Amino acid sequence: MADPKGFMTTPRQEWPRRPVGERVRDWDEVYVPGALLPIISEQADRCMDCGVPFCHDACPLGNLIPEWNDLVSREDWRAASDRLHATNNFPEFTGRLCPAPCEAGCVLAINQPAVTIKNVECAVADRAWAEGFTPPRPPDRLSGRTVAVIGSGPTGLAAAQQLTRAGHTVAVFERDDRPGGLMRYGIPAFKMEKHHLERRLEQMRAEGTKFRTSTAVGRDVGAGELRARYDAVVIATGATAWRELPVPGRELSGIHQAMEYLPLANRVCEGDLEASPLSAAGRHVVIVGGGDTGADCLGTAVREGAASVTQLDIYAQPEEERDEDSEPWPTYPKIYRLSAAHQEAGELRTAPAADADARLFAASTLRFTGDAEGRVRWLHLVEVDAARRPRPGTERRLPAGLVLLALGFSGPDRADGLVDQLGLDLTPRGTVARDAGFATNVPGVFAAGDAARGQSLIVWAIAEGRAVAAAVDRHLTGSSSLPAPIGPYDRPMTV
Numbered sequence: 312m313a314d315p316k317g318f319m320t321t322p323r324q325e326w327p328r329r330p331v332g333e334r335v336r337d338w339d340e341v342y343v344p345g346a347l348l349p350i351i352s353e354q355a356d357r358c359m360d361c362g363v364p365f366c367h368d369a370c371p372l373g374n375l376i377p378e379w380n381d382l383v384s385r386e387d388w389r390a391a392s393d394r395l396h397a398t399n400n401f402p403e404f405t406g407r408l409c410p411a412p413c414e415a416g417c418v419l420a421i422n423q424p425a426v427t428i429k430n431v432e433c434a435v436a437d438r439a440w441a442e443g444f445t446p447p448r449p450p451d452r453l454s455g456r457t458v459a460v461i462g463s464g465p466t467g468l469a470a471a472q473q474l475t476r477a478g479h480t481v482a483v484f485e486r487d488d489r490p491g492g493l494m495r496y497g498i499p500a501f502k503m504e505k506h507h508l509e510r511r512l513e514q515m516r517a518e519g520t521k522f523r524t525s526t527a528v529g530r531d532v533g534a535g536e537l538r539a540r541y542d543a544v545v546i547a548t549g550a551t552a553w554r555e556l557p558v559p560g561r562e563l564s565g566i567h568q569a570m571e572y573l574p575l576a577n578r579v580c581e582g583d584l585e586a587s588p589l590s591a592a593g594r595h596v597v598i599v600g601g602g603d604t605g606a607d608c609l610g611t612a613v614r615e616g617a618a619s620v621t622q623l624d625i626y627a628q629p630e631e632e633r634d635e636d637s638e639p640w641p642t643y644p645k646i647y648r649l650s651a652a653h654q655e656a657g658e659l660r661t662a663p664a665a666d667a668d669a670r671l672f673a674a675s676t677l678r679f680t681g682d683a684e685g686r687v688r689w690l691h692l693v694e695v696d697a698a699r700r701p702r703p704g705t706e707r708r709l710p711a712g713l714v715l716l717a718l719g720f721s722g723p724d725r726a727d728g729l730v731d732q733l734g735l736d737l738t739p740r741g742t743v744a745r746d747a748g749f750a751t752n753v754p755g756v757f758a759a760g761d762a763a764r765g766q767s768l769i770v771w772a773i774a775e776g777r778a779v780a781a782a783v784d785r786h787l788t789g790s791s792s793l794p795a796p797i798g799p800y801d802r803p804m805t806v
Contacts, residue, residue: 317356323424369416392439406433416641447517464492466760467547469776486527496574529728550761560679591617600717610652
């Protein structure tokens with residue numbers, strides 16, 4: 312603990328964002344470049360080096376947070392990078408994309424603003440790349456065993472890197488034309504620029520991991536054939552089966568899933584398209600769904616020049632502070648949070664029908680109506696109570712030329728045939744069933760990440776990738792020294 316009084320003398324200060332009027336004109340990350348390092352050592356000083364650090368338990372990776380906070384406060388960046396990478400393959404991803412349940416579990420958060428753990432993590436990761444602390448780590452020798460990893464999201468990449476470093480020959484199969492999964496085409500560049508992803512992929516290639524893109528297992532290559540060719544298979548396809556909204560008018564044109572819309576905008580940023588065929592430019596946009604994916608759609612639509620953007624959340628507006636009775640510390644509370652996209656929408660007044668930040672809370676979609684050509688023109692909604700029952704007399708309509716459904720995901724997409732060709736057992740929720748060792752009912756086939764856990768956070772995805780790698784290594788060699796931070800049945804801390 313570098314400064315025993317740091318948490319009392321230094322207020323919380325977060326990485327500042329660029330002015331709204333500037334950042335909505337580009338797709339660069341929303342934060343002020345270079346503004347994090349000057350403040351981060353003092354922020355790390357606020358860590359109390361608790362005797363029982365609940366941030367460890369709140370983070371499924373078991374990140375050694377007090378240790379690298381102390382090292383950052385002393386500006387020992389190399390040692391901090393070593394401690395950070397000891398538990399997390401991709402801290403620059405989580406430092407930008409994770410909602411930081413570790414901060415909710417920070418002991419300081421009992422009665423003060425938490426330590427800026429996420430910002431410290433991001434600063435260490437970025438400094439590590441700048442200083443060359445993250446060279447490729449190829450194995451000293453090969454095991455002679457082969458592993459196929461299906462899916463190149465955070466789970467697949469973490470599993471592949473761990474198994475490659477353990478000496479196995481690993482090939483990652485990705486159905487899109489570039490690896491990265493939702494980090495590539497689902498996460499907008501203003502949340503994480505793709506060069507962070509590219510340099511990790513180059514590191515993995517230098518270590519020996521092979522990537523097979525534009526290859527959908529089950530369609531372009533048979534799942535049974537793949538199983539016969541490799542000693543083990545890891546299914547890390549994610550939960551890509553999106554939830555539908557079965558209301559009248561859903562068949563009208565102009566109503567799309569969020570994951571139909573976001574990849575096209577990302578392809579524009581990649582240079583694949585001059586303009587998105589689903590661009591929000593000049594259109595009244597309504598986003599159905601109050602989660603992070605909906606916020607990603609919101610920030611994207613604002614940058615595309617939408618005439619208006621409104622986001623519907625079926626839940627009531629949360630309170631500013633946690634309810635200690637229903638969500639006591641150190642659980643992750645459902646409180647009112649203002650993302651960068653909501654801040655932009657609030658300042659720009661993109662949603663005249665909303666009070667502040669483009670969100671309409673406690674709002675349920677009743678139906679869509681359109682014009683004579685079958686295009687959506689109006690979304691009809693009603694206010695609901697806590698039990699989602701309509702409140703009489705609250706029905707109204709919003710203009711809608713583009714409707715985006717961001718209602719979450721239920722499990723792996725079965726359209727490619729992977730699940731059926733292998734004969735995988737599924738849970739009642741539609742996810743891939745597995746045992747305590749991440750193994751499916753098919754010998755040699757393992758499942759990890761959202762495909763088996765269900766829709767979750769990136770930090771859980773990476774933890775799953777690391778844990779399934781240990782299980783596969785044990786299956787192939789009889790034992791494993793790879794870390795397994797979680798088990799398949801572990802869940803976030805709740806009341």
